[in-house]
Amino acid sequence: MAGVVRPVAWVAILVATVALLAAASFAGGGAETDAERIQRLQASFACPECQGESVAESQAAVAATIRQFIANEVGGGATDTEIRNDLLDAWGTEVLLTPPAEGVATLLWVLPVMIVVGGAVAVAAVANRGRGIDAAATDADRELVRQARADPDPGS
Numbered sequence: 634m635a636g637v638v639r640p641v642a643w644v645a646i647l648v649a650t651v652a653l654l655a656a657a658s659f660a661g662g663g664a665e666t667d668a669e670r671i672q673r674l675q676a677s678f679a680c681p682e683c684q685g686e687s688v689a690e691s692q693a694a695v696a697a698t699i700r701q702f703i704a705n706e707v708g709g710g711a712t713d714t715e716i717r718n719d720l721l722d723a724w725g726t727e728v729l730l731t732p733p734a735e736g737v738a739t740l741l742w743v744l745p746v747m748i749v750v751g752g753a754v755a756v757a758a759v760a761n762r763g764r765g766i767d768a769a770a771t772d773a774d775r776e777l778v779r780q781a782r783a784d785p786d787p788g789s
Contacts, residue, residue: 667707674703674713678720679730687730699728 665673672689678699680691688696688703699720706716720728770778 670713671704671707674707674716675700677730678703678728681724681727699724 675689676687678688680686680688680693680696680699682693682695683691686696688699690696702720703716706719711719
């Protein structure tokens with residue numbers, strides 16, 4: 634029975650993890666208002682002059698210009714992709730808070746996943762070490778157990 638419980642427990646943990654990740658990914662509710670969209674876009678672009686600050690956080694003049702540009706574009710009906718492409722054309726990739734998933738920058742996205750998967754494989758390998766060994770007791774094993782039971786205090 635114990636041999637069945639352990640795999641079932643791992644499957645249950647895996648299913649619960651996937652369900653939680655899916656729920657967190659799809660949570661958020663209804664349609665986004667223009668003001669929410671403008672805020673999200675402003676928070677997703679970096680100020681070209683400020684180190685690590687988003688356009689929404691920065692007090693620099695260039696950030697104010699980009700904030701106004703985003704608001705005007707959203708008001709004019711531009712898509713997120715069109716706004717992103719226009720900002721990339723004007724400022725280059727330095728306006729992106731998250732690196733593009735291409736070229737060497739792909740490592741920034743793939744490496745953490747590889748580390749987590751590698752760690753999980755290592756933990757599973759350690760947890761399953763020795764399970765493939767034939768566990769049938771030999772006559773020598775039985776004799777050792779018999780001797781140990783006969784002499785409960787071998788140190789005396």
